[in-house]
Amino acid sequence: MIEMEYKITSYCERDTATLAENLESEKFPNMVICLMGDLGSGKTIFTKAFAKATGIDEDITSPTFNIIKEYPNGELPLYHMDVYRLEDCKEDIGIEDYFDKGGVTIIEWADMIMDKLPDERLDIKIRVIDENTRIIKLIPYGKVYEDICEVIS
Ligand SMILES: Nc1ncnc2c1ncn2[C@@H]1O[C@H](COP(=O)(O)OP(=O)(O)O)[C@@H](O)[C@H]1O
Ligand SMILES: [Mg+2]
Numbered sequence: 587m588i589e590m591e592y593k594i595t596s597y598c599e600r601d602t603a604t605l606a607e608n609l610e611s612e613k614f615p616n617m618v619i620c621l622m623g624d625l626g627s628g629k630t631i632f633t634k635a636f637a638k639a640t641g642i643d644e645d646i647t648s649p650t651f652n653i654i655k656e657y658p659n660g661e662l663p664l665y666h667m668d669v670y671r672l673e674d675c676k677e678d679i680g681i682e683d684y685f686d687k688g689g690v691t692i693i694e695w696a697d698m699i700m701d702k703l704p705d706e707r708l709d710i711k712i713r714v715i716d717e718n719t720r721i722i723k724l725i726p727y728g729k730v731y732e733d734i735c736e737v738i739s
Contacts, residue, residue: 590732592724592739602628602712602720603635608738609708610639613662614730615688618704620696623712628720629694632710636692637664648694653679656689663689670695706731 596602609619619636621629634646640660647655648668657664665684672679684691685704696703706728713721724739726732 590726590735592726592735594722594724594739596628596720596722598718599628599631602631602722605722605738606632606635607639609734610636612734612737613640613690615662615690616686617662617690618685618707619690619692620703620707620709621692621694621712622697622709623720624714627712627714629712632712633666633692633694636690637666640664640690654681654684658689663687665689665691666694667691668694669699672698708734 594605596605621632623629630646630648637646637657637660640662642657642660642664644657644659646657646666653669653672654665654667657666665687667681667684669681681699681702682704693699693703696709708731709725709727711723711725715721724735726735
């Protein structure tokens with residue numbers, strides 16, 4: 587498979603939120619978005635903007651201590667995962683079960699569970715350049731995600 591890559595520069599929090607909103611408008615059941623980037627790069631900012639655009643009123647907090655939080659009340663259900671602490675957790679929490687439950691899955695620190703990620707997905711790699719600048723790479727796996735990247739980039 588040829589790996590495509592779309593590079594976007596985000597100059598402020600709002601730019602990252604706008605990217606999330608644009609992706610949200612292309613959402614579909616069983617969409618999987620994998621966020622990768624250091625602490626403070628903007629993974630939760632992205633997720634909050636996506637959730638708000640989906641019509642979720644609740645405040646999205648980082649689910650660091652319970653790994654997965656479900657928000658059922660938007661246009662599609664949202665499953666927000668932060669797998670940073672997963673290595674402490676010995677039991678299998680069934681992450682894969684969420685990928686075909688009909689909602690959208692957004693995974694923070696997805697690079698920590700590469701072996702569990704579905705073949706078809708959108709990877710978003712966020713690199714911190716300075717206080718407000720981020721380089722965001724979109725890497726689609728599968729035709730559906732390639733088409734979405736074409737539309738929004
Ligand atoms: N271009 C940008 N995109 C996203 N966040 C930014 C940007 N510039 C500055 N920030 C700040 O970086 C922080 C990102 O925090 P957060 O989304 O919680 O990071 P993460 O979830 O990746 O650890 C926020 O304080 C946000 O205001
Ligand atoms: Mg976070």
